[in-house]
Amino acid sequence: FIVYIYHIHMSDDTLSILQSVEGFEWDKGNNQKNWLKHRVEQKELEQVFFREPIIFFDDEVHSGKEKRYGVYGETDEGRGLTVFFVIRH
Numbered sequence: 001f002i003v004y005i006y007h008i009h010m011s012d013d014t015l016s017i018l019q020s021v022e023g024f025e026w027d028k029g030n031n032q033k034n035w036l037k038h039r040v041e042q043k044e045l046e047q048v049f050f051r052e053p054i055i056f057f058d059d060e061v062h063s064g065k066e067k068r069y070g071v072y073g074e075t076d077e078g079r080g081l082t083v084f085f086v087i088r089h
Contacts, residue, residue: 021087040081048073048081059084 026042034040048054051074059068066086074080 025088044075044079045081045083047075048083051076 024042024046026045031042034042034045048071053073055072057070057072059070062068062084066088068084068086070082070084072080072082
């Protein structure tokens with residue numbers, strides 16, 4: 001499938017990294033925190049990555065030990081979400 005990726009303030013290196021992602025590995029502690037704080041489940045977060053339009057951006061403010069990214073998108077139900085994540089190899 002083809003996903004149109006829009007990006008804000010991202011380098012070509014970042015875009016190539018995103019294209020090589022093969023799946024999700026969620027932090028178990030964040031699962032409960034995301035539900036309690038935002039009423040969002042892991043499967044709903046993943047939907048954002050497979051719908052259009054999708055907008056990726058570097059999260060320079062919160063990047064510390066690891067490079068963080070963010071994505072704006074919608075779930076299958078049309079709920080707008082912002083998801084922050086890191087890419088690990």
